[in-house]
Amino acid sequence: MDKELLRVYFIMGSNNTTRDPLTVLEEALQGGITLFQFREKGKNALKGKAKLDLAIKMKRLCHAYNIPFIVNDEVDLALEAKADGIHIGQDDEPLIHVKKRCPENWIYGVSATNELEARHAVQDGADYIGVGPVYGTNTKEDAKQPIGLKGIAEIRSIAGELPIVAIGGIKLGHVFNIRKAGADGVSVISGISHAEKVRQTAELFCNYSHFTASYSKNTK
Numbered sequence: 001m002d003k004e005l006l007r008v009y010f011i012m013g014s015n016n017t018t019r020d021p022l023t024v025l026e027e028a029l030q031g032g033i034t035l036f037q038f039r040e041k042g043k044n045a046l047k048g049k050a051k052l053d054l055a056i057k058m059k060r061l062c063h064a065y066n067i068p069f070i071v072n073d074e075v076d077l078a079l080e081a082k083a084d085g086i087h088i089g090q091d092d093e094p095l096i097h098v099k100k101r102c103p104e105n106w107i108y109g110v111s112a113t114n115e116l117e118a119r120h121a122v123q124d125g126a127d128y129i130g131v132g133p134v135y136g137t138n139t140k141e142d143a144k145q146p147i148g149l150k151g152i153a154e155i156r157s158i159a160g161e162l163p164i165v166a167i168g169g170i171k172l173g174h175v176f177n178i179r180k181a182g183a184d185g186v187s188v189i190s191g192i193s194h195a196e197k198v199r200q201t202a203e204l205f206c207n208y209s210h211f212t213a214s215y216s217k218n219t220k
């Protein structure tokens with residue numbers, strides 16, 4: 001996959017905002033997010049048809065802005081919504097099974113918290129690795145211990161050329177150091193979905209992430 005898609009990877013479900021989730025997503029798209037993941041889980045998450053309906057509406061919105069639509073965890077939902085990819089965690093259906101029943105041209109993401117998990121993700125043919133949590137987060141109840149910038153750098157060395165994206169507690173002020181540690185981008189939930197001005201905040205994430213990439217290239 002094109003690693004530029006990971007520059008600002010916005011993730012959201014209906015319970016990550018008190019506003020209309022479609023409005024929040026559209027504002028983030030207007031701000032220039034480069035990839036979107038539908039993650040409908042946890043307290044007050046939608047179920048059944050309401051979940052599928054929201055997924056399809058979000059996919060249409062993403063496609064109107066030429067942004068790929070990824071689904072978290074749920075392979076059947078991703079297939080029904082005709083998504084562009086799936087994100088798989090360590091406790092989810094293994095990537096090698098998932099790949100057998102999904103389109104070849106999908107984007108396949110895998111989570112890793114340590115070098116061993118990253119090594120397996122590379123071997124199993126992931127298109128990118130979600131690395132975290134980098135910092136403490138209130139968004140994911142079962143989040144592991146933060147791995148910090150050192151954790152990103154360690155997984156960067158395992159991943160080789162495979163794109164990696166950092167996740168967990170990421171705010172605007174973290175972007176520079178995260179990119180310098182070797183991540184190709186930042187994956188953000190509350191830093192964007194809870195922002196007072198979603199479009200402007202997404203735009204700032206994009207500018208910071210873009211600036212750091214150019215800065216690092218020119219100082220190597």
Ligand SMILES: Cc1ncc(COP(=O)(O)OP(=O)(O)O)c(N)n1
Binds near residue numbers: 011073091109140
């Ligand atoms: C880009 C990205 N990276 C990591 C995750 C976390 O996946 P997982 O560990 O399966 O946890 P849940 O999100 O399912 O709670 C992710 N979703 N996206």
Ligand SMILES: Cc1nc(C(=O)O)sc1CCOP(=O)(O)O
Binds near residue numbers: 131
């Ligand atoms: C969904 C998720 N996965 C994580 C991991 O470590 O794999 S941390 C996390 C929550 C990210 O939300 P926020 O940007 O609000 O901290």
Ligand SMILES: [Mg+2]
Binds near residue numbers: 072073087089092
């Ligand atoms: Mg998962």
